[in-house]
Amino acid sequence: MDTKLNGPVPSKPSRWSFYLFLIGIFIIVLISAIYIDANPFTFFRNSENMFDLIGSMFPPAWSYIATTTPAMLDTIRMALLGTTFGMILSIPIMFLCARNIFRIRWLVEASRIGLNILRTIPDLLLAAIFAAILGFSPIAGIVALSIFSIGIIAKLSFEAIENIDNGPLESMTAVGANKLQWIAFGVVPQILPHFVSYVLYTFEINIRAAAILGLVGAGGIGLYYDRALGFFAYDQVLALILYTLVVVILIDLISLKIREKLL
Amino acid sequence: MNQSDPLKKARRKRRWKFTTLFIILIALYIWAFSGIEFRGIQETAWPVTKNIIHGFISPDLSFIYSPDGEDLIRGLLETLAIAVVGIMLSIIFAIPIGLWAAKNLSSTSLISQSGKGILSFFRTMPDIILALLFIKVVGPGAYAGMLALGIGAIGMLGKLYAEEVEAMDEGPVESIAAVGGNKLQQLAFGVIPQVLPGFISATLYRFEINMRSAATLGLIGAGGIGTPLIFAIQGRSWDRVGIIIIGIVIVVLIVDLISSALRKRIV
Structure with missing residues (x-):
């Protein structure tokens, strides 16, 4: 054949x-x-x-929502301040971790390893440790969230920095810009929208995290979860879950709208 | 002048936008800072910090392995087991729901929208709350933690799967339909081979998250390494806290490394 x-x-x-x-x-x-x-x-x-x-769980104890509103506002404050401090702290770290900014190899690699180690520590764990150091208060939650935020913001941002367009940088070097000018006018304008978007994204994560940090004593609405569960008051637990859900969805929506405008 | 007018207008509009944004931000921060009551750092803060640092420098090495009872290795293995079984449970649920939620596989948008609704419902449930609920069902321990992770990850995994399916090439499915393949054959030979690498990559990514979650589930009594950790924190035995956190960091780093190496090879 x-x-x-x-x-x-x-x-x-x-x-x-x-x-x-x-x-x-x-x-x-x-x-x-x-x-x-x-x-x-x-x-x-x-x-x-x-x-x-x-x-x-049914019917949910709607009246509990009024009782827990101050704690919910605390939760939002914790997330907001935690994200803010995390954002500020992550700015130097993200430049250190980007290969195209600092040419000192060992410094970049060391910062990256440090960042990776930081990222392995879960938020709840940080909160438990800082609750032991700083006492059972929202401050512990804020510190824990700040450190947790560094891991996310710095990681996403340094990857964005490494993907920037080299053209403006080269032209600036050609006309004799120093390192600081180089970063301020060559790098920052390119990554700023991404950076803001990552900060907002981290804020969304932090709201969810802040809601449960109270379980280990770091303030916010989580304290009430702990209390309601301890009293076997499941109708209150459901009210809390639904309350958190609504707040999280609202903040997600706002953040999403802003992020869509940015990028 | 006429030419620059719209430009000026746009600039003024932009400046307005920035000013309002700035004022909103300032108001937000005033609200946030005024709400946090700062009672000063408690006096024990510094000694405790010193003890913690000391604990990390000289960790309790005897906790790594002890022939009977709790030790680090067993705790970490349990954490790993929780993450592994949990991800399997999520995969089993997330594949059908993900296919259901994919826009291009369903004939009407009503079907995919309902699938997406289910996924976002699952996504909003925090793992820790699920763990607290499952503890009531199966008792405290690793089993409850595994169920919480397994159910909690369905939302995210299903969403990633659905996005993967929506991004695929329709060609092979159409050709299989053209030569008379039924829906099941289209799925098995047209869809699955295309999306499999993406599915595996998404699963590995979620597995990395699972490892971190599994390490904290024990803080509320759902098994894994978190259980001895919270006891050590409450008992202020910082040398033990030190060795446990070092253990967690090492295991999570190894899992991340393996997972990202695998993901790079697949995609």
Whole structure:
């Protein structure tokens, strides 16, 4: 037959490695599930607990919203101030981490490693530590959120800095600008919209984070979550969840509108 | 003059905009600062800070491994296990919901919109609150933490999946439809092969977040390394806090490195 002109048909690539990969993942998940005693039957056996719980949430204790409004405002303040301080602190760090600003290699790499280490520490953990240092107050939450914000803002911003257009920088160097002028007129105008957008994005994250920081004693609405859960007052818990939800969505919407205008 | 008039107008308008924005910001900050009552830093702040720093410099190495009972390695393994099983649970739910929410797969926008609604509902639930609820169902421990992470991640993962599907090339699906493939075949041979790398990348990204969340779930009693950590913080044994945080940082860094290397290879 003429179809054999081009020699034998190439055999299908082996799918063994793919299957092995799937089996490997399955085994890892299975071992992990056994390790943490994640027996699906426990869940279904106790699922009536869940329905009881959901039942006791209704109707939500709407009056609790008025009681907790000062704490909710505290939460927003914490997020706002935390984001602001984080923003200020992240400005020098993001320039240090960008490869195209400072040509001192070891300094850039060291800052990046430092930033990566900072980013691994979860917000709630920072809050727990600062609550121990500064006492149970919103101040602890603000400090924790500031440090947490540095990780996000600096990381996103230095990547934006590395992606800027080199043209203006080269022309400025050509006419003899010094480093500070170079940054102020060559780099900043290019990254400013991105930077503001990242700050707003961080603010959105921080509102969510600030709402739960109170669970470890760092002020804000989380204190009331702790209290309501401690008293098994699930109708209050639901009221809090819905309240937080509305605030988060509102702030997200405002922030999204501003960000759309910026970029 | 006539030429520069609109320019001037635009400039004036811009200046107005900036002034209003500036005033709003100032008002916002006055409101924020006046609301925070600053009672001075408590006297214990400095000694505690010193103790914490000391704890990090000389961490409690005996906590790394002890043959019986709680230790760092077991706690970290449990955290890893919570994140792994949690991500599996999210994948199982997020794939169908993500496909459901993708605009280009549904015939009417009503279908995809309802899917998107479900996803944003899941996205607004904080992991920690979910954990508190699941603790009531299955009792305190890693299982509750795993369920919280698993359910909590559906929203984000489903959204990322849906975006991936919406960005795909319609060509292969159309050609399969043209040669008579049914909906299921279109999905299996037209959609899935295209979006698989994106799905894996999104999943790995979420896994990195899961690792961090899993480390904090223990702070409220949902298992993992956070449980011994909160006890150590409450008991002011800072050398133990030091070793636990060092452990968390190392494990999260390793997971991030592996995950980002994998993501670079895939995409």
